[in-house]
Amino acid sequence: KAGVTQTPRYLIKTRGQQVTLSCSPISGHRSVSWYQQTPGQGLQFLFEYFSETQRNKGNFPGRFSGRQFSNSRSEMNVSTLELGDSALYLCASSSGFTGRTGELFFGEGSRLTVL
Amino acid sequence: TQLLEQSPQFLSIQEGENLTVYCNSSSVFSSLQWYRQEPGEGPVLLVTVVTGGEVKKLKRLTFQFGDARKDSSLHITAAQPGDTGLYLCAGYNNDMRFGAGTRLTVKP
Numbered sequence: 001k002a003g004v005t006q007t008p009r010y011l012i013k014t015r016g017q018q019v020t021l022s023c024s025p026i027s028g029h030r031s032v033s034w035y036q037q038t039p040g041q042g043l044q045f046l047f048e049y050f051s052e053t054q055r056n057k058g059n060f061p062g063r064f065s066g067r068q069f070s071n072s073r074s075e076m077n078v079s080t081l082e083l084g085d086s087a088l089y090l091c092a093s094s095s096g097f098t099g100r101t102g103e104l105f106f107g108e109g110s111r112l113t114v115l
Numbered sequence: 116t117q118l119l120e121q122s123p124q125f126l127s128i129q130e131g132e133n134l135t136v137y138c139n140s141s142s143v144f145s146s147l148q149w150y151r152q153e154p155g156e157g158p159v160l161l162v163t164v165v166t167g168g169e170v171k172k173l174k175r176l177t178f179q180f181g182d183a184r185k186d187s188s189l190h191i192t193a194a195q196p197g198d199t200g201l202y203l204c205a206g207y208n209n210d211m212r213f214g215a216g217t218r219l220t221v222k223p
Contacts, residue, residue, distance in 0.1 A: 033210070035213070041215070042203075042213055043203065043213035043215075045212060055210075092157070092211075102146060102207035103160055104158075104205075104211055106150075106158050108157050109156075
């Protein structure tokens with residue numbers, strides 16, 4: 001079955017702009033999680049959506065937001081971009097019914113550069 | 116401060132050598148996963164361990180979950196250049212939290 005698809009793969013923005021990233025999970029998966037990956041901080045959890053509802057949220061400012069649609073596709077938005085927002089943004093899907101295990105399937109990521 | 120501490124941060128070895136990577140935390144996890152990430156790609160799941168003291172083998176890779184479910188190790192036997200990558204551990208309790216990773220380079 002098709003994997004997790006993220007678009008766009010690369011983008012360049014300037015400070016103060018806003019950006020929207022998209023993620024299509026594996027067919028049948030109802031949970032989508034977003035992570036920010038930087039060389040200094042590693043993978044940082046942003047939020048998780050399950051059945052169109054935010055189920056968990058990490059410690060990021062309100063400039064970072066997301067949503068999930070009825071077909072499980074998800075978008076994340078970053079407003080008023082800062083230089084420090086430059087990172088690889090990874091989307092991961094899972095069935096959502098993980099019990100104790102929580103295995104994630106990642107997309108290839110969207111690399112954002114803020115100038 | 117990372118919830119999960121991985122060591123070493125960087126590791127460069129010759130083909131054929133053995134190595135062990137560690138993942139430690141003060142938190143108890145219901146499960147722990149190991150992922151490998153190659154440049155330009157997302158992390159790929161290698162293994163999930165659930166039971167304290169559990170040992171899983173995947174070809175030349177051996178994974179162990181600590182008895183208290185707070186730590187884990189990954190041992191690679193006879194490393195090959197194809198093992199090169201970023202190895203990430205992740206602990207799960209309602210959501211997944213990752214360590215900063217161990218960047219492994221295996222030289223031919």
